[in-house]
């Protein structure tokens with residue numbers, strides 16, 4: 457917290473791939489922003505996303521979409537190989553992990569300490585979709601592929617005409 461003197465704002469860091477931005481991402485980043493006064497986001501580079509398919513959108517497009525969100529003060533691309541580089545630049549007071557991120561909190565705490573970063577580690581809550589909404593990038597891609605396979609490349613107007621025949 458600032459005390460109105462020389463203390464700097466509490467810096468929070470959030471990170472992830474953020475492909476095809478959806479309300480779940482917004483929820484995470486708003487919750488992360490509420491943990492401090494300045495939210496910095498590290499957007500993973502496609503080359504370091506190893507645990508799931510490559511993101512659809514290019515690195516810079518994902519970074520710019522995240523940067524445009526009201527909750528975010530600054531978004532930057534991650535380092536291709538040395539994850540300590542952006543974190544050292546930001547020097548966060550709090551790191552907020554996403555609700556379903558595979559990183560173990562204690563392991564991240566130890567990693568940060570090894571990098572010389574004195575930082576709290578917290579875990580955000582999840583946002584469950586209602587109705588037809590999709591709050592997962594992979595779910596969005598899967599629905600787009602399934603819809604395209606079902607309908608071919610026909611437009612809604614053509615589909616309606618087919619249905620009338």
Ligand SMILES: Cc1cc2nc3c(=O)[nH]c(=O)nc-3n(C[C@H](O)[C@H](O)[C@H](O)COP(=O)(O)O)c2cc1C
Nearest residue numbers: 471472473474500501504505534535539542557559
């Ligand atoms: C403390 C920390 C720092 C990270 N720094 C980077 C980085 O500099 N570059 C990068 O490409 N990924 C970085 N990552 C990895 C990704 O942000 C993330 O763990 C993963 O690849 C994608 O997560 P997601 O499934 O939530 O999208 C970092 C992860 C952690 C926990």
Ligand SMILES: Nc1ncnc2c1ncn2[C@@H]1O[C@H](COP(=O)(O)OP(=O)(O)OP(=O)(O)O)[C@@H](O)[C@H]1O
Nearest residue numbers: 472473474480484554555556582583591592593594
């Ligand atoms: N529905 C959600 N509620 C809260 N946080 C979310 C939600 N979806 C994603 N996030 C968070 O946003 C960050 C970036 O997530 P990521 O890019 O992996 O999105 P995703 O939609 O979960 O992707 P994928 O479906 O490919 O796993 C992560 O910290 C993740 O926990």
